[in-house]
Amino acid sequence: MRSSRLWEGQSMSEILEWHGYFATFDEQALMIQSPFILEESITFGADSDYTTMTIAGLHLLFSRGIDVTKIKSISLVNAAAVKSATGVTVLSEDDSEDETCEWNLLVGEEATLVFTNDLERDLSFHGRADLESLDPTFAHDMAAAWAAELQTSNVSQGAYVSEAAYMEGANARLSFMAQSHDDKIVWPPRQMDADGQRLPEPNQPLMASATVESWTKLSAAGAPSEFALRAPVLGGIQTVFVRFEQGPCGVFLIADDEEYQPEIGDQVTFVVRRIYAQEGLIRYGMKAVPQRI
Amino acid sequence: MVDVAVIGAGQTKYGNHPSGLKGMWAEAAERAFASVDRDFEPRCVDEAFIGSVAFGGAQLGNTAALLTEHSGMDGIPVRRVENACASSGFALRDAWMAIKSGQADVVVAGGIEKMNDLSPERRRFWLGVSGDTEWERLAGLTFPGTYALMARRHFHEHGSNHDDLVNISVKNHMHGFENEMAHIRKEVSFEKAQSGFMVADPLTLYDCCPTSDGASAVILAADHVVRQFTDDPVWLRSSGAGSDFLALHDRPSITQVKATQQAAKSAYKAAGITAGDVDLAEVHDCFTIAELMATEDLGFTGRGEGGVFAREQRGVLNQGEVCINPSGGLKSKGHPLGATGTGQAVEVFKQLRGSVEAPRQVRDAEIGITHNVGGSGATCAVHVFGRDRA
Numbered sequence: 169m170r171s172s173r174l175w176e177g178q179s180m181s182e183i184l185e186w187h188g189y190f191a192t193f194d195e196q197a198l199m200i201q202s203p204f205i206l207e208e209s210i211t212f213g214a215d216s217d218y219t220t221m222t223i224a225g226l227h228l229l230f231s232r233g234i235d236v237t238k239i240k241s242i243s244l245v246n247a248a249a250v251k252s253a254t255g256v257t258v259l260s261e262d263d264s265e266d267e268t269c270e271w272n273l274l275v276g277e278e279a280t281l282v283f284t285n286d287l288e289r290d291l292s293f294h295g296r297a298d299l300e301s302l303d304p305t306f307a308h309d310m311a312a313a314w315a316a317e318l319q320t321s322n323v324s325q326g327a328y329v330s331e332a333a334y335m336e337g338a339n340a341r342l343s344f345m346a347q348s349h350d351d352k353i354v355w356p357p358r359q360m361d362a363d364g365q366r367l368p369e370p371n372q373p374l375m376a377s378a379t380v381e382s383w384t385k386l387s388a389a390g391a392p393s394e395f396a397l398r399a400p401v402l403g404g405i406q407t408v409f410v411r412f413e414q415g416p417c418g419v420f421l422i423a424d425d426e427e428y429q430p431e432i433g434d435q436v437t438f439v440v441r442r443i444y445a446q447e448g449l450i451r452y453g454m455k456a457v458p459q460r461i
Numbered sequence: 462m463v464d465v466a467v468i469g470a471g472q473t474k475y476g477n478h479p480s481g482l483k484g485m486w487a488e489a490a491e492r493a494f495a496s497v498d499r500d501f502e503p504r505c506v507d508e509a510f511i512g513s514v515a516f517g518g519a520q521l522g523n524t525a526a527l528l529t530e531h532s533g534m535d536g537i538p539v540r541r542v543e544n545a546c547a548s549s550g551f552a553l554r555d556a557w558m559a560i561k562s563g564q565a566d567v568v569v570a571g572g573i574e575k576m577n578d579l580s581p582e583r584r585r586f587w588l589g590v591s592g593d594t595e596w597e598r599l600a601g602l603t604f605p606g607t608y609a610l611m612a613r614r615h616f617h618e619h620g621s622n623h624d625d626l627v628n629i630s631v632k633n634h635m636h637g638f639e640n641e642m643a644h645i646r647k648e649v650s651f652e653k654a655q656s657g658f659m660v661a662d663p664l665t666l667y668d669c670c671p672t673s674d675g676a677s678a679v680i681l682a683a684d685h686v687v688r689q690f691t692d693d694p695v696w697l698r699s700s701g702a703g704s705d706f707l708a709l710h711d712r713p714s715i716t717q718v719k720a721t722q723q724a725a726k727s728a729y730k731a732a733g734i735t736a737g738d739v740d741l742a743e744v745h746d747c748f749t750i751a752e753l754m755a756t757e758d759l760g761f762t763g764r765g766e767g768g769v770f771a772r773e774q775r776g777v778l779n780q781g782e783v784c785i786n787p788s789g790g791l792k793s794k795g796h797p798l799g800a801t802g803t804g805q806a807v808e809v810f811k812q813l814r815g816s817v818e819a820p821r822q823v824r825d826a827e828i829g830i831t832h833n834v835g836g837s838g839a840t841c842a843v844h845v846f847g848r849d850r851a
Contacts (some may be wrong), residue, residue, distance in 0.1 A: 325585045337595055356596055356711075382617070382715065384609035386661045392589040394600050405601035409610045409710065417608075417710040419600040428597040432617050443599055453599065 181304040187224035188213070188424045188457060196286040201227045202279035205299035206307050211277035213302075213424050214310050214402070215441040219246040219452060221281050222273060223342075223440045226254045229283060239283070241273040248335070249452040253342035253440050256448065257333075261270040305402065314395040317445040324446060325393040334451055341453045344438060345370035356415040377437045377459065378410035381417070389396070394444040408456050410436060423455035435459035464684040464850055465560045466694035469497035470810040472677035472803075475795030476644040477577045482519050483531040486511075486573050487687035489533035489676035489800075493569070493807075497680060498691040503533030506680075507565035510555040511541055512548030512572035513799035514590065519575055528573065545591035546727075546747060548572055549677065550802030550833025550842030552698045554682050557844075566686045571678035572800035578674075587672065591836040593708035604747065605661035605669055607709055609835045612663055612750035615716045621768025623655070624662050626749035628771040630654045630667045630792060633746060636778055637789015639821040645671045646796030668749040673795030677804035684850075695813045696758025696850045701843045709837060716765075718838035721758035725843045728830070729760075736760030737782050739824040741812055743805035745834040745841075746790040752776075755832055756785065759843070784823045787812060802833035802842060809846045 184191045191200040200221055204213050212221075229236055230391040236255045241247075246326045247258035259269060316322060327345050337356065339345045346355035347367045357370050388399035401403050406422040408430050422428055423441045430436075436456040443453045471492025473485050494501050511525040520527050527541040542552040549572025552654035556570035579586055589603040597607060615621050631651050637643040647665060657665030680690075687694050693804065703723025709715050729735060736759060744759070746752035753767035761783055762770040770776065776785030788794045788808040791801060811817045823829075831844045 325583060326588060326590045327592075327598055328514070329595055329599060333595060382610040382614040384606050384613065384661045384663075385659075386601060386603065386606040387659065388607070389586065390603060390605050390660055391585075392603055392605050393585040394599065396585055397600055399601075405606075407600050407602055407606055407610070409614070409715070419597055419602060419708075419710055421601050432613070 186228050189224055191228055198225055199282045204302045206302045218244045219249050221442050223253045225283050226256055233301055235314040236271050238269050239268040239271045244275055252338035297456040301416040309401045310438055313401055317397050322449040340380050344374040346372050346374050348372045353414040361425055374412050378412045380408050380430045380434040381411050386460055423457050442460045463716045465557050465697045466682050466687045467679055467697055467810050468682045468690040468694055469493045469680040470807040471496050472807045473675050474642045474714040475673040475675035478674035482575050484675040486528040487532050489678045493678040494679055504533050505567050506537055506569050507567050508537055508559055509539045509569040510552035511640035512552035513541055544840045546798045547833045547835035547840045547842055548799040553803055554702055554842050557697055557700045560683045566683040568681045570803055572803045573676040574797035574799040575674050576672050597708050607666045608750050609661035611715050615760040618716055619765035625656045625768035626668050629749040629752050632777055633786050633790040633792040636787050637793025639818045640789050643793050644671050645793050670747050670791040670796040673797040675800040676798030677800045677807050679803050679806045695810050696847050698847050699728045699731035699845045704840050705838050707839045718758050720838050720841035724841040725759045728843040728845050739828050739830050741784040741787055741823045743808050743831045744785050745832050746792050779824050787821050787823050805831035813848050825842040
């Protein structure tokens, strides 16, 4: 039932599955769309939004050899997260009056984005890919949980990651930037070694795939307070412990597929998704998806 | 160098304690003072170290000053020691060092935590407090999750399995059943422990310690003043400590705890013993997998053989070569974070003096150890106690 195009009247590539989204592109445009549908409308999955989709789209442009340094966008996108994840500066319409920007980011009415360098082109969103239906109750409960979590009155209990602490680690979290030190790759970044030498600034990206070495699913009751509202909707929180090829290990939540039960030895890759919201701000980070996606 | 003895020790019952911080501490201190064979007054104490994570918020700052004020020790040098669940293990170490250094003759080491007085709105305060906040916590992990990762990896690398953990749970509940101070005094069948509610796959409710209130205190004395207080001291022969990376993902292996290995190695060496000399061990079994790995890291069995050790019941009271957690451990006795380390010392003190409830007395016990771990293994203190001075 999947159509061969995301929208009608355009001649673009075959639809590609990319970072958990559908995408299609040509030389002047890239369209990226959520794979989920709810009551006839394309909708975001449990932890996606326009920011995560923008990051995925930029990575697709990079993978095609297209160099993007600035992009003109609208306020629905978190510019700081995009910058940390991709290095691309997101200019708002106000910011960019005096700046030229080759690429523009257009947001569709539904969970769809278009990157284009040809604003004269007629792009209309008519077609649909074969979309996965979201359970209405799940989608409603998840949306309500995110809305409650985004309230400024919602704060963590116990331990707490301040916005400043989050931003300090944002490059490592969103772009896997690691340190190269004594012939080893260090990630997450570390400050000082046993010789008293400060480690260099992270400047080497980890390969974005890894092997599962362990995993668990924590019951909703045991979740940290950052996840207290969504964990019951998800039926718990699934985490994998992985080892990257270059040596470092990390722990990551699973993205999108709540049914996926990892096994030790599975290969996973990573996509940027929402982690949680705190004090009115969404915190983004990498989540793991099985390599097959 | 001066030798250090334990001359008294006491604790509250662990569990949902009706008193607040001040009342609990006074109760533990009172019992410790009363356990000294000859008259003992708090004014004899030169210094005190009190472990507490203190995150419930009751008295976040200057906890130790408040508590000593309410136990007749006002005016002495005091401090709170915080190393997560190993807080009072390190308080004990600090107290031991204060006497070893010659700065003090009589020192109190203790610990306290009040965990069950939080309203439902605050009930997640204790979750994920002492793990790696920026990375582990934001991957959804609290300690059940981190220990579950360790368990699954141990199963994979060494062929251990969940039934091995069930054996540990059953054993510790059996030991704790007779302990009047234990939080959960009920025996658990193998079948029941096998089929518990899944908390963090593969760990079930019966693999996890309870959330307990409690306080504990031990009184240490320098060798030249011991006879003022008792003719029957227990000697604190050595203190070892170690640390490791806070987050699991920074460690070379997640199926062993380097901090425990370091602490045990230095404590055994200083005491002039080997693991084979130990008659009883109060082991930090916040989760059953923690005990399984500790039996390896403390040298009671070989690397990767903790599952077999549990399967063969080698830690059961008066059956195996060493009794693991005669008190019931954290699993049954309870785990009031900051109180746990010195609570373990209370148990070893009583075991070595033959004064625990008769059904759970370790026969012919000469040497006992305590093993107190902070978090998932970022810190660890191991202490060796003996009937003999050396």
